[in-house]
Amino acid sequence: MIVEETFTVNAPAQKVWDFIINPELIGPCVPGLEKIDVIDENTYDTVVKVKVGFIKVKMNTRTVITEKDPPHHMKTVSDGRDALKAGEVHQEMTVDIKEQSENTTEISYKADVRITGKLATFGEKIMRSTTKKLSDQFIKNLKQKLEE
């Protein structure tokens, strides 16, 4: 499943960059984040609780930043496993940042999300809509924090 979003925030590109590469800052924007452990500058572990319909998924995820081209581009690879073992999520995401004006920055991200196990088969349509919902929520949080 590919999830693509492009949106703009009222903040300079450098600010956006500093924000998104910092797990401590970006972490709380993720809906349902329960815990975040920074392992090193490019690696962090998260526990995210997501409600997908009646399914409650608790994802233990490790994210590694694999590409960094400040302040324009980064790539992350995440692997998550549900605590109940209903499935695993492998996500590769690229984020591109384009400064449009001094205080406006366009952020586009493209995530290739691969869900395995029962989550993928049972909840294809639910996962899709949930992903969209979560993504919208994430963008909203991000904008709010950056534009504060």
Place this chain on the structure above:
Amino acid sequence: MSEFSVIGKPIRRIDGVEKVTGAAQYTTDIKLPGMLVGKMLRSPHPHAKILNIDTHAAEKLPGVKAVITGPRDTLGVKYSNWRRYPHLMDETALAMDRVRYIGEPVAAVAAIDNDVAEEALSLIEVEYEILPAVFDPLEAMKDGAPKIHEGPTVRNNVSEARHFEFGNVDEAFKTCDYVREDTFYLHSVVHAFIEPYNSVARYEGDGHLTLWTTTQTPYYIQTLLAMALGLKEGNIRIIKPHVGGGFGGKMELFSDQVVASILSMKTGKPVKVELTREECFEGGRRRHPMYYTLKTGYMKDGRIIAKEAKLYTDGGAYNAMGPTSLYLSGFFQMFPYNIPNYRYDGFHVYTNKIPATAMRGFGGPQAEFTCDSQIDMIAEHLGMDPAEIRLKNRMEPGHVIPGLAKVESCGIKECIERAMESTGWKEKKGKLPKGRGIGMGCYGFMSGGVFNWINSPYAYSGAMVRVNVDGTVNVYIGSAEIGQGSDTVAAQIVAEKLGVPMSDINVIRGDTHTCPPDLGAWGSRQTLMVGNALIMACDQVLEKLYKTAAALMGPNVVYDYAAKDGRIFIKERPERGLDFVEVVKAAIRADEGNQIIGRGYYTPHDKGMVSPAYSFGAQVAEVEVDEETGKVTLLQVTTAHDCGQVINELGVEGQLEGAFVMGQGYTLSENLVTDQGKILNPSFVDYKLMRAPDVPENFTSLMVETYEPEGPFGAKEAGEGLTNPNAGCIANAIYDAIGVRITDMPITPEKILKALDEKKKKRQKDKRNE
């Protein structure tokens, strides 16, 4: 036919009572004392290296009796039906160092119950290194695509290429009035037999093992299991209880069979491995998706002069029976037509998806969809009736395909004519009200293959007939009843030959320790091959009985004898004869108490490269299309089938109906959907099979009886071939109804609407341009 007592009659099947009372035992019903539950851990990745498998935690779990992995506990033997062609053998029971599709078995456990087994699986830690994967054959063939298999014969993920050619294709195209080229795409579907894969293994020590399993090919399983386990073939006993459907999906040695055996050997206890429905999808098999290109040259009068077919199949991660599907798809592309110049190139391509294999029609459904669709396009271009163009290009009895096939009996002409007549084709074609249409598809199919992939010196079919002292008869056959009714056909053939009632026949089958070897149920081979073996065995029995009868009756000249209705009598003087039982008793006494036994075998000779005989048929469907939603409803279906001499009418009709409905699902609703190699609909909730309310209310089966010299009583194939013409037939009917042609299967309502939109747009554009 009146001269027969039981042949050609609508007769109750011999497995009927136990099946309608629930007494019939399938592998899944077997429960042995102390039996353990075996379960397999499967790969979540489409392509990955296995770096490490840690089984410690699983082994420590109370109730776990064994945990096995490929490198540690199996011989790692690559096995498959391709023993004659070892370069095609590419699969192991459990992954050795790499997984190539989501669902590939990686490890297995035996435990006291299902809960413990599942818990144990979750405790096995597999460390993977994810490799790039490829899911489409055209992508997989590109330079730089991930390599799925190493090996000297694999190039750009092409595991097997097939080519055949006869006539002079290039020259012939030049002489044609028209040449057209069309491309098609065929999607993936699964066998969806209702009984999931399952096996029970019991290791008896000293290298002796019994395996109960749901299979179409007990002998293949015996010989391949010996290979996988390093045991002697003769010490392995395969018992095939009743089988809940196969359709090509149960003709190979599968992981559950090997894993159950190894787990039983490790634990010393019987072990049952049952796949869930989800596992049947994810760890099972499917029909090949194919990219098909057809170039056909034809004349103004409708004669097809030359044809070139090119296809790329999505074979999945392993060969399975794919190379044969590839071969046969190119072969059936010619049926049932006389193509004087033909060239075929097919490529079997590895992808990181579940392996594709034989499935009812064996490459034929894909071939006939493209062939039938294109013939209708040609007919339209020439302004010809699609039935007429088919008649014009049809095969005739005695047709020879150079280097490939010899067709003896062929009733395609009668099939087309009778289907036309029965459906009112001429009154309906092109004349039905808008939204309704009629279409035709034709087919020819094999009656067993001459292929001996397994490289066995045994005959293709063997049979033994033992006559008991009271005239009852025990029939031993190694063929596989999987629902198609072959055991009943066997009993009928013996009853007819010996002139005894059906109730006196006991068919002993499905046990490699007691039954002669047989290549099993695939390629529609059983009636013809086992039938011939049985006839030989019965002739041996009769020879002995006739001798005794002659001695008892003491005629002073040599007469011909016959056996019928419980009597043995002089053919030309039916009133002069003896009671069958009386002759049997006397014959046993005369042979110093030896039971009367006849043995028979059959192996095709001098029959070309494919099959000893070919069935034929024509199919007509009438559809209604809802132009607002694109939904297709089948109103009426007629099939005319030439299966030679009908042995069991009820059986043939049932097979034809079943084949049609499977084809209906293939065309309209079934679709195995994957995303990055992950199957998205691995359940009967989401994988859409046809249900009772969907099948045509009006289904007519017409029997076109021919006499096939190679077949028992003149019989040949029924029931598999009819899977082949349905998609083309329905596509043609849809075109007749609404003027849109779908070449990309399945034909979903959504595609129909899209095509209607495009047609409308084009018409508007054309109007503007006028």
Place this chain on the structure above:
Amino acid sequence: MRDFDYIAPKTVEETIKVLSEYKDDAKIIAGGQSLLNILKQDLMAPEILVDIKNLSELDYITYDDKDGMKIGATTTHHAVETSPLVLEHYPILAEMEHTLAFPQTRNWGTIGGNLCIQDPTGDVAPILIALKATVKIVGPNGERTLPMEDFSVDYYETVLEEDEILAEIQIPAVAPKTGIAYSKFRIVEGDAPIVGAAVAFTLNEDGTCADARIATNGTAPIPLRIPDAEAVFKGKKITDALIEEAVEIAGEAMECIPDIVASDEYKKRVAKVYVKRMAKKALSQIQ
């Protein structure tokens, strides 16, 4: 499936008590026709299942001209499908039930369970919305009653709190000069719907539209009532042109989710066709 404890309360009161005690750890099972599949997939792991399937207190169908029909939540689909009262007063409801899932599902599954699972393609909700039904919810603090269309929240999620149960479906008597139709689109007959539409019209004496109801399934995360499309008809004489207008508005309201069977655009298109067809069918019943 994971292990769980099991209790089968004898009364509604007892049921609420158990739910209040276990809260999030408890899950109600009625017919379980959907729930068991979810449990088998280990997508949910409750500690205790509270079985109300045999709760006879909630198994009833009554009717009186004043209050209309009351259907207890544990009434099976089959009981609704074959009830003489339903057949007499709401034949469309029986007709819908007759094609809901499979006979086996209808024989064991309950109408309340169906609503509580909140499968967005469910057949029951749209027709109840068209019939102006309300649902009665019982909890530790007593009862509350909601219009059917306010019951669903999201995919597989309803307004029910952890300690509440759906107790009753209430359907008012149908006004004179009312026509109601429901149908669903499936590729395989006898299978679950892809989309469906229910339309109800009530006409005034002069033939103008007194009331209209339009609800669809499979077109949003919840059963979708479309008031803007309904409003098109109010006070007017219903014509084909008006229906077309309403259909377009209805289409605007739909947010179909693509799946492996069909794209979102296709679903919307077909749902619109069904709204149109059902509108015409409903109208034809009163004209």
Place this chain on the structure above:
Amino acid sequence: MKKILNFTLNGDPYEVAVKPKTTLIELIRDEIGLTGPKVGCNAGACGACTVLVDGKAVDSCSVLALQVEGHHVETVEGLADGEKLHPLQEAFLDDGGYQCGFCTPGMLMAAKSLLNENPDPSIHEIRHGLSGNLCRCTGYVRIIDSIHDAAQRMKKEGGES
């Protein structure tokens, strides 16, 4: 923890202790040992596990065993009266209403349920009544015919007695 369940199976009373998560099909096949009803999908989609509860067809894979407390369950094993087959069974034999036979126990019970309620169903009603049962072999045609035939046989039998 296991719980005690009382119910009748093909007319016989049973008292068994079952785990709450045990489904009715697991109880019948694995605990009691009747193997007529089959598991085809374990998801309520194929109907191979169809049994009757109080005369009505249900998917026994989609019912918890404990839910049949006090109910009457019938499986295909209870269809014949000793050696005398039920008209449905006779008709399935004569009309070719089965092939591999794996779906047959479920088909027969779905058919019985249908005939219990509607002794003289039309072909259309039979088709509709079988929508919960998958058959991959027959294409349904002969199953539908068999049930229609059985209804006629039962009418005749009823008339004679």
